[in-house]
Amino acid sequence: MALTDQKRRYADARLAGMGKKQAAIEAGCPEKTAAQAASRYEKDPDVIAAMSRTVAVQERKKSAPPEVDPNPHIPATAADPLEFMRQMMNDLEAEPKLRLDAAKALAAFTVAKPGEKGKKEQVQEAAEQVATGRFGLRKPGQLKAVK
Template sequence: MALTEQKRRYAEARLSGMTKKDAAIKAGCPAKTAAQAASRYEKDPDVQAAMSRTVAVEAMKKAAPPPVNSGVNILLAADDPKAYLLSVMNNLGEDPKLRLDAAKALMPYVHGKVAEQGKKDAKSDAAKAAGRGKFAAAAPPLRAVK
C-alpha cells in the first residue's frame, strides 16, 4: 500500500510522544475503535518506514547540522521551480514517492532527451551496414607506376 494521510498523521502523533490510542484518535479514527486501529498502524510497514525515516533525519540534524546555504533537509521558498524540485528531491524527510516524483519532474531540465534518428539517416546507416562483410566492394587493382 502507500502512506495515506491518516497513516502519516498517526506516525507524526506517535513521534510527538502521544500514546497509541490517542495518536489514532488524532489521526482521525473513531474513539471506539482507536485501540484496534493503533495496533494495525503499529504493524503497518509504511507507518514503520515513515517513523524510522523521521527518526533518522532528526538524528542526522542533531549529529551535524547542515550549513545554512546547503538546502539539504530544508524546503526552499524559491521563485525558480528547478531549485524547488531539487530541494524536494534532496529532502530526506519527505515521502519517497514525493521525492521520486520531484526527480521525474526535474529530469528534463537536467538531462536532455536523446533525439530519434530520421528516416534518411536510418536508411543511409542500413546501406552502409549492408555494404560490409561478404558483400563489400573489392579493392581496386594496383597500378604499376613507371
C-alpha cells in the same frame, strides 16, 4: 499501500509522544475502534518507515550545524524548476514517492536517452551496416591514362 494522510497523522502523533489509542483518535479514527486501528498502524510498514525516516532526519539535524532557513518544512525558493526538482529529490523528510517522481522529472531534462535519432539518421546508419561485408559497396576502380 501508500502512506495515506491518516497514517501520516498517526505517525506524527506517535512521534509527538501520544499513546497509541490517543494517536489513532488524533489521526481521525473513531474512538470505539481506535485501539484496533492503532494496533494495525503499529504493524504497518509504511507507518514504520515514515516514523523511522523522521527520527533519522531529526538525529541528523541534531548532529549537523544549524541551518539559516527559518522553516525547514518549506523548500527554498528556486528560480530554476530543475533546481527545485533537485531540492525535492534530495529532501530527506519528503515522502519517497515524491522524491522518486522529482528524480524522474529531473532525469527527463538532464539525461539524454540513448539512441534518439531522427528517421534520416536511422536510415543512413542502417544503410551503412548493410553496405559492409562481402556484398557491400566497393571502391570504384582506378582509371589509368593510356599513351
